[in-house]
Amino acid sequence: MLQVRLANTLDGGDFGWLKARHHFRVTPEGNPANAPLGPLIVWNDDEIAPGTGFGLHGHANMEIVTYVREGAVTHRDSTGNVGITSAGDVQVMSAGTGIRHSEHNLGQEPLRLFQIWLRPSREGNKPRWNTRRFPKADRGNKFTLLASGFPEDSDALPIQADAHVLGATLLAGSEIKYTLGGFRYAYLAPARGTVRVNDQRIGVGDGIGASDEAHLRIKAEEDAEIVLVVAK
Template identity: 55%
Template sequence: MIELRPFGRLGGADHGWLDAKHHFSFAGYHDPERMHWGNLRVWNDDTIAPHSGFPTHPHRDMEIVTYVREGAITHQDSLGNKGRTAAGDVQVMSAGSGIAHSEYNFESEPTRIFQIWILPTTRGGAPGWGSRPFPKGARSGRFVTLASGFDTDGDALPIRTDARVLGATLMAGETVEYTLGRERKAYLVPATGAVRIDDVRVNARDGAAISDVEILRVTALEDSELVLVDAA
């Protein structure tokens, strides 16, 4: 089953410094049919104006993955971590028993991110943060695991949940496969381009909620950059 969630029909709000679109219920946007997809709870498509951002605020018991599409985001938290994550790269924050952080765009142009929240397998635990580059060339024609709750996923950033976040870049006409399993759910968003899954066209920034699929096959209709969550 594939449910298309067109970008133009997403919830959201424009705060001036932040233009946010919500694939799932979040903040002032509430849709009882879009509370989560498996353990995937939030997928926000955020555009942050230059020299602005999210001031220090707390979280707990959530795995928060930030995929930077354009520009860069600078993170600082109550553990003393500080780092800049640039376009194409990923940062992960395990909120655990509690952490306070800020996220700012100190660049001279807008920063665009996907902010993905996944429910943890267990509550509590020590909070943590990490960031690393994932060159787009290394994802050419295949899905690469960016963040994972599985020890077998090598260099992926660790998250404390039964899920993976993956990225791929496809040239027009290329097809990529991912073994999902019928008991799991997937949520796919093209950061750029357009793809086809079965007979469903998914354009840039649309969401595709996928279930009851053993092997997911995605064909690029245009050069495309994809982000996928494999959720329990």
């Protein structure tokens, strides 16, 4: 089953320093059609103004993956980690037993990012954070594994969830296929460009969810950059 979530069906708002779209309902008042997909419960599309950001706040027992679309995010947390993640790259944070962190745009241009939350496969893990560069040239017309909850995927950032986070950059007219295999749920959103997923058209600001689909066929109508999460 496929569900297209067009930009005009998403919750969110313009708060001046923050422009937010919520692909998944995050409050009881949100769009009930945009429900979680298994352990995937949040996919926020945020634009953060220069010199602003999210101040120190806490999480527990949540896996948080940040994909930077434009600009760079500066991270600080209560375990002593400090780091910068730039456009096209990824940071992951396992909140585990509890962590406090801040995320700021210290640059001169707006920061645009996807922030993705997954329930962990096991609660009570030790908090941790990491970031890694993923050159877009390495993702040309193919998926690259960015984060994984499976120890055999040593080239990906580790998360504590039964999921894969993948990225691809597609040239106009190109087509790639993803076989879900043992994964039941999937969600895909373009960071740039317009694509067709199993013949459903989605562009920047939109997303598409899948449950119990065997394959996803993605065709780029124009040069595109996409992020895909699959989960059990």
